[in-house]
Amino acid sequence: MPEQDPKKRINNFDEVPFGYDEQTAIAEAKRCLQCKNRPCVDGCPVGIDIPDFIKEITEGDFEKAAVILKNKTNLPAVCGRVCPYEEQCEGKCTLLKLGEPVGIGRLERFVADYILRKGEKLPKKPVPTGKKIAVVGAGPAGLTCAGDLAKMGHSVVIFEAFHAPGGVLMYGIPEFRLPKEIVRKEVEYIEKLGVKIQYDVVVGKTISVEEILDEYDAVFFGTGAGLPSFLNIDGENLAGIYSANEFLTRVNMMKAYKFPEYDTPIKIGKKVATFGAGNVAMDCARTALRLGAEKSYIIYRRSEKEMPARNEEIEHAREEGVIFKLLTNPIRFIGDEKGNVKQVGCIEMKLGGPDTSGRRRPIPVEGTEFKIDIDTALIAIGQSPNPLIPQTTKGLEVERWGNIKTDEQGRTNIPGIFAGGDIATGAATVILAMGAGKRAARSIDKYIKSNKQ
Numbered sequence: 001m002p003e004q005d006p007k008k009r010i011n012n013f014d015e016v017p018f019g020y021d022e023q024t025a026i027a028e029a030k031r032c033l034q035c036k037n038r039p040c041v042d043g044c045p046v047g048i049d050i051p052d053f054i055k056e057i058t059e060g061d062f063e064k065a066a067v068i069l070k071n072k073t074n075l076p077a078v079c080g081r082v083c084p085y086e087e088q089c090e091g092k093c094t095l096l097k098l099g100e101p102v103g104i105g106r107l108e109r110f111v112a113d114y115i116l117r118k119g120e121k122l123p124k125k126p127v128p129t130g131k132k133i134a135v136v137g138a139g140p141a142g143l144t145c146a147g148d149l150a151k152m153g154h155s156v157v158i159f160e161a162f163h164a165p166g167g168v169l170m171y172g173i174p175e176f177r178l179p180k181e182i183v184r185k186e187v188e189y190i191e192k193l194g195v196k197i198q199y200d201v202v203v204g205k206t207i208s209v210e211e212i213l214d215e216y217d218a219v220f221f222g223t224g225a226g227l228p229s230f231l232n233i234d235g236e237n238l239a240g241i242y243s244a245n246e247f248l249t250r251v252n253m254m255k256a257y258k259f260p261e262y263d264t265p266i267k268i269g270k271k272v273a274t275f276g277a278g279n280v281a282m283d284c285a286r287t288a289l290r291l292g293a294e295k296s297y298i299i300y301r302r303s304e305k306e307m308p309a310r311n312e313e314i315e316h317a318r319e320e321g322v323i324f325k326l327l328t329n330p331i332r333f334i335g336d337e338k339g340n341v342k343q344v345g346c347i348e349m350k351l352g353g354p355d356t357s358g359r360r361r362p363i364p365v366e367g368t369e370f371k372i373d374i375d376t377a378l379i380a381i382g383q384s385p386n387p388l389i390p391q392t393t394k395g396l397e398v399e400r401w402g403n404i405k406t407d408e409q410g411r412t413n414i415p416g417i418f419a420g421g422d423i424a425t426g427a428a429t430v431i432l433a434m435g436a437g438k439r440a441a442r443s444i445d446k447y448i449k450s451n452k453q
Contacts, residue, residue: 001106006319010289013175013257016316020103020110022060029057032102035094040104043092045435046079046144048072050089050104057107066115069108070123074147074193075140075186075434077116078169080109081178083431084310116185122192126153131448134159134216136203136389139167140430141421142222143190144437145444150193152445159201159212164253167224169430171249174283175257176290204392209417217451218416218444221404222437225383225422231275235333236379238341240269244280244380251287259291266291269375273297273344275330276380277307282314284378285322296322297372301329301349301362327351329362331369333377343371385423393417401426410440411447418444 002018003009009016020028032054040050049068056065069076085091085105093101131154135146138160146156164170166183191197201207203223212219228243230236247266250256256264272288274281277300288296298317300307303326307314318324327349334343348368351360390398397405397413403426404419406412412419420436422428 001103006316006321009176010286010320013290015179016176017106019113020106022062025057025107025110026060028103029054029107031095032058033094039092039094040089040102043088043090044072045088045431046073046438048089048108053111054102054104054107057111062111062114063118065111066120069111070120072438073434074144074190075169075430076108077112077182077186078140078178079431079434080105080107080112081182082169082173082429083108084429086311088431116182120189122189123151126151128155129153129448131155131218132157132216133444133448134212134219136212136219136221137161137167137223137421137423138165138187138197139222139224139421139433140169141224141423141433141437141440142167142220143187144434145220145222145420145441146195146437147190147193148438148441149444150190150195152441154445154448156195157216158195158197159203159207160197160199161202161223162253163199165197165199167222171253172245172280172283174248174252174287176286177283180252202388204388209389209393213416217448218418220410220437220440220444221389221417221419221423222421222433223386223389223423224433225385225403225427227384227386227402228379229382229384230379231330231381233330233332235335235341238333238335239339240267240341240375241333241377241379244274244276244284244378245383247284247378248280248287251291257287257290267376268292270294271297271372271374272376272378273299273372273374274378274380275299276382277302277309278380278382279309279313281378281380282309282317282322284380286317286320288376288378289320289322293376297325297374298322299325299328299330299344299346299372301327302359303327303351306351306359325372327362329364334371341374341377344374344377345369345371383427385426389423408439409443410436411443416447418447 053065053068090101135158250266254264255262268291272293274285332345348365349362355361410418410420420440421433
C-alpha cells in the first residue's frame with residue numbers, strides 16, 4: 001500500500017498509508033484462492049465471511065462487499081487500520097505458505113472507506129423486543145455489543161464517562177494511525193441502528209450499577225483497561241514523566257496535534273524516551289517526533305524478537321527515525337535542581353531462559369550502568385482495568401489483576417451482568433475486544449429470552 005514519505009510524515013498527523021484505489025483493490029482481491037475450508041475466517045475474532053466479501057470486490061460490487069462486512073462487524077474502517085491481521089486472518093491465509101498472503105485487512109479498509117464516502121444503507125429494522133440493555137463504555141467492546149443488540153431489536157443505551165465516544169479508538173490511538181473522523185462516522189452508524197449514548201456518566205460515581213439494573217434488563221461492562229502501570233523506580237515522580245495513557249489522551253482528545261491552534265497543556269522536550277515496546281509504545285515514540293522531539297528513544301529490556309508491537313508499527317517507527325535501545329532496562333530517573341527529569345540511568349540486559357509468558361527472561365549485566373540524557377519520559381509498559389466498577393458492584397468477582405471474572409460468553413457471577421474486552425482480559429487488541437462484545441451480545445440476548453416474564 002502506498003504511504004507518506006517518512007521525512008514528510010513526521011511533520012504532520014495525516015494518516016500514513018493512503019489506502020488502495022479501486023484498480024489495486026480488485027487486483028489484490030483476485031489473488032484470493034476462495035478456499036473451501038476458509039482458514040482466514042477461523043482466524044477472525046468476529047467471524048467475518050472473508051472469501052465472500054473479497055469475491056464481491058473482484059466483481060466490482062463494493063456495496064455488496066460492505067453489506068457482507070457489516071453483517072459481522074460494526075467497525076470495519078477501524079479494523080482495516082488497527083487489526084493485527086498478519087497474526088489473525090492473514091496469518092491463516094493459504095497463500096502465506098507460498099509467499100505473501102492476501103491483503104485482507106487492506107481490502108477491508110478499502111470497502112469500509114468506499115461505503116463511508118458513498119453512504120451506507122442501514123439493515124432492515126428489527127421488531128422491537130421491549131427489552132432495555134445498558135452498556136457501560138463506548139469503546140470497541142461496548143460499541144460492538146450495543147450495535148449487535150440493537151440489530152436484535154433491543155433498546156440499548158451506552159453510558160460513557162468521556163465527552164466523546166470511541167474509548168481507546170478516540171483517545172489512545174494517534175491520528176496518523178486512526179483518524180478521529182473515521183471513528184466518528186463508525187459511531188454514527190451504530191447510533192443510526194438505534195443505540196443512544198449518554199456522555200459524562202461515570203458508572204460507580206454518578207450512577208450505581210444497582211440503579212442501572214433497576215431500570216434495565218441487563219448490563220454489559222466494556223470499560224477497557226485504562227489504569228496505567230509504572231516502572232516503580234526512583235525519580236518517577238519528577239516533572240516531565242507521563243504515563244502513555246495521559247500523554248496520548250492529551251494529544252488526541254485535547255487536540256495537541258493541532259498546536260498552536262489548540263493550546264493543549266502538554267510539554268514535549270527535545271529528547272524523549274518511551275519505555276516499552278508494544279503498539280502503544282510505538283505510538284508514543286512516533287507522536288513525540290511529530291510534536292517536535294529531536295530524539296525519540298524506545299527503551300526495552302528484551303531483544304527485537306520479543307517486542308510485542310506489530311511489525312508494521314516497528315518498521316514505521318524505524319523509518320521515521322525512532323532510536324531503539326534494546327536489551328536496556330531503566331533503573332532510576334535523575335532530575336535537575338528544578339525537579340525536571342534530565343537523565344535516565346539504565347543497565348544492559350541479557351536474555352536467560354523463558355518466563356511464564358514464554359519469552360526469554362531479561363537478566364541485568366553487572367557493571368554496565370550508563371545514562372541517557374532525556375527531558376521527557378513516557379511509560380508504556382501496559383495498563384490494567386480501572387477498579388471503580390468492581391469496587392462499587394457488590395459481590396462481583398474479579399481475577400488476580402483486577403479484571404472482571406467472566407466465562408467465554410461474557411457472563412459474570414451475577415445474573416444480568418456481563419463484561420468483555422480489556423476489563424475482562426486485561427489489555428489486548430481492538431478486534432479481540434470486539435469479538436468479546438459480539439459473544440456477550442449473543443449471551444445477553446439468550447439471557448433475556450430465557451428470563452421473559
